[in-house]
Structures are given as structure tokens and as C-alpha cells.
Amino acid sequence: MAAGKSKPIDAQLLSRLLDEHGRALTLFARQYCDSPEDVVQYAFLKLVRSRQGHGNMVPWLYRVVRNRAISVARSSARRQRRELRVARRDEPWFERDYAEEVDARAAADALKALPEPQREIIIAHIWGGLTFEQIGQVVGCSSSTAHRHYSDGLSSLRERLRSPCTEHTTKKN
Numbered sequence: 085m086a087a088g089k090s091k092p093i094d095a096q097l098l099s100r101l102l103d104e105h106g107r108a109l110t111l112f113a114r115q116y117c118d119s120p121e122d123v124v125q126y127a128f129l130k131l132v133r134s135r136q137g138h139g140n141m142v143p144w145l146y147r148v149v150r151n152r153a154i155s156v157a158r159s160s161a162r163r164q165r166r167e168l169r170v171a172r173r174d175e176p177w178f179e180r181d182y183a184e185e186v187d188a189r190a191a192a193d194a195l196k197a198l199p200e201p202q203r204e205i206i207i208a209h210i211w212g213g214l215t216f217e218q219i220g221q222v223v224g225c226s227s228s229t230a231h232r233h234y235s236d237g238l239s240s241l242r243e244r245l246r247s248p249c250t251e252h253t254t255k256k257n
Contacts, residue, residue, distance in 0.1 A: 093132055102128060105142055108212040109149050115196075115203055116153035117160060123153045143218040146208060150222060187245075194244040202237030205230050 106124060113120035127148040131141070195203055204223060208214045209230075216227040216234065223230065 093134070098128065098132065101131075101141060101145070105145060105212065108207075109145060111211050112146060112204070112207050113149045113153040115200075115207060116150070117157040119156060119160075120153065123149055123156055126152050140218070140221075142212075143214065143221050146212065146214065146218075146222045150204070190245060191241075194241050197244065198237050198240055201225075201233045202240065205233045206237045206241075209234055 109124045109127065110120045113123040117123060127145050130148055131145065195206070198206070201223065205216075205219050208219045208222060209216070214222070216230040219230040219234075220227045225233075
């Protein structure tokens with residue numbers, strides 16, 4: 085779909101978006117909050133309520149998920165402080181299918197240890213399939229800055245995991 089053009093939201097389009105991007109959006113939200121599925125559901129409901137698609141729906145969904153997840157995380161932190169609870173549910177970042185190929189715990193820990201810009205850009209690019217230009221729109225930076233954070237993050241992951249990490253290559257634009 086061309087940027088700037090919008091398309092009415094129908095069940096088929098909604099289903100396709102959910103099938104193609106739902107899991108990656110959930111992973112993207114998970115880096116911010118403990119209820120990523122709720123955040124993704126909120127984003128899709130907001131899209132449906134708009135009754136009209138957004139010209140570039142996938143980056144729009146990532147932006148809505150990011151903003152909502154940050155809001156949910158802040159709310160949760162306030163609630164935890166108020167209730168004096170420090171226990172936090174630690175959900176895995178990788179599904180069991182990946183455990184055979186990667187030490188999921190080590191990879192998740194290494195990913196969590198990255199600075200936020202690097203972590204969110206790596207997740208959006210590798211699992212979300214977003215281009216660096218789209219990621220720049222989501223996080224508010226240029227495509228070249230997004231690519232630099234991506235490259236720096238991969239280098240850090242390679243060092244932390246001390247094993248070769250193949251770069252996920254896509255076009256920069």
C-alpha cells in the first residue's frame with residue numbers, strides 16, 4: 085500500500101495484518117510492559133475504530149503499540165510503587181521453537197541488556213520486518229540513525245553471546 089493512501093478496514097485486511105504482524109508486535113511491546121498482548125489488541129481496536137486505514141498501517145501499528153506499551157508500563161510502575169510490590173513476572177522473549185537454535189535465555193538476557201534504542205530497533209527490524217525508514221518514523225529518528233543503532237546493537241549482541249550472529253539484511257530504505 086502506498087504511503088499516504090488509506091484503505092477502509094475490513095475483516096480480511098485486519099486478519100492479514102494480525103497474521104503477518106501480530107507476533108512481532110507482541111514481541112515489540114514485551115520490551116516495555118508485562119501485558120504485550122493487551123497492548124497489541126488495543127492497537128488493532130484503535131485501527132478498527134478509526135474505520136479508515138492509515139496510509140502506512142504497519143509503522144502506525146508499531147507507533148501505537150510503542151506508545152501504549154510505554155503508557156501501560158508507567159501505569160504499572162506507579163501501581164507497583166503504590167502497592168510496594170517488587171516482584172515482576174519475567175516472560176520469555178523467545179518461543180520454545182527457537183530454543184533448539186539459540187540459547188533463548190542467554191539471547192533474551194543479552195537483548196534486555198542493550199540500550200533501549202538498540203533493543204527496540206533490532207526487534208522492529210528482525211522480528212517486525214520494518215525497514216529502517218519505517219523504524220525511524222516509529223521511534224522518531226532518521227533511517228541512518230536507526231541503522232547505526234541496529235548495527236551497534238548486533239555488535240554488542242555478538243560480543244555478549246560470543247558466537248557468530250548473522251546479520252538480518254534488508255534494504256536500508
